[in-house]
Amino acid sequence: MAPRPARRRVAVVGTGAIVTGSHLAALAAHTDRVELVAAVDVDPARLDTFRGQAPGDVAGYASTGAVLDAVRPDLVLVGTPPSLHREQTVAALKAGAWVLCEKPLCLSLAEYDDIAAAEEASGAYASVIFQHRYGSGAAHARALIASGGLGAPLVAHCQTTWHRDAAYYAVPWRGRWTTEGGGPTMGHGIHQYDLLLHLLGPWAEIRAMASRLVHDTESEDVSTALVRFENGALATVVNSVLSPHEMSRIRVDCADATVELTHLYGHRNDDWTYTPARHVDAERAAAWAAPDADVPSSHTAQLGAVLDAWDAGTRPPGSGPEARATLEFAAALYKAAFTGRSVRAGEITPGDPFHSAMHGDHPDWAPGERG
DSSP states (O other): OOOOOOOEEEEEEOOSHHIIIIIHHHHHHTTTTEEEEEEEOSOHHHHHHHHHHSSSOOEEESSHHHHHHHHOOSEEEEOSOGGGHHHHHHHHHHTTOEEEEOSOSOSSHHHHHHHHHHHHHHSOOEEEOOGGGOSHHHHHHHHHHHHTTTOOEEEEEEEEEEEOOHHHHTSTTTTOHHHHSSSHHHHTTHHHHHHHHHHHOOEEEEEEEEEOSSOOOSSOSEEEEEEEETTSOEEEEEEESEEEEEEEEEEEEESSEEEEEEESSOOOGGGEEEEEOTTSOHHHHHTTSOOSSOOOOSHHHHHHHHHHHHHHTSOOTTBHHHHHHHHHHHHHHHHHHHHSSOEETTOOOTTSHHHHOTTTTOTTTSOOSOO
């Protein structure tokens, strides 16, 4: 076997809760493959606190440009508010670094085109954090569905029913199109329907509704969708921040079995269940049992997959067409909801208002003089 490359030098951009709570643990789990060398934050006190928590001697910088010039990291982890993702990702790619960025990767399909162009020019890649795709339970379910082992997928439900209060939306960048890109469709439910797309493959048509029922935000606080997939399966998708009983759930009814995932912010093997149809014999159903390894969905699992791709010299998962497909689904959901008509995959192209902004300049939803 060829020797594994030397440890990649990593810089984190943003040192808030998602970086300290998830990215640090992921880096710690892969210390044989990565080394955290630098961190960026515009808040000096927060940066100093992070450097005190991080292992080793981590250099501190006040801007992405400064760290790219001084350190030339191999990999940049982006954990800043969403409106900064496109600019910081493009800058890192132009410097030759790979990027692993918190969702959403960017705020529109037009911004995605900028990232794709930077990838093409640099030869580096940008992946978006969709950690629910990773882990043994998701890999097992996807393999069974893709192989036809559960029969043809027919009906699916995708549910992100969470609860966020007024204090949550008091953070200035939340609930605004220019800083968050949307409401729970972009910021919360995107994890679950990304996993649904991962399990079922390309979608063909979407119809949707969205509303502001409780919160004083520019964007929606609930959306629902009906989706037809290319394989013929029909699905419902619900994205809510109004739900006291919080739950994340996916159910796929196939011809021979129902597979269900119920969790909140992460899953393990035990969170997946398989219910055979009456005609399925016990021996066949037993073959659907969870794998022996129990790898939870996590930033750790996704970082490992990115590093594996790097070692193999291939495009990492969660980048390129995969990243764009999930962003296109969000744009299509908003277009369907705001225009009241069905939207087909591939129809949102340059010149379409929903290509440049998720609100599509719709008069009832585009940013106005709200506080």
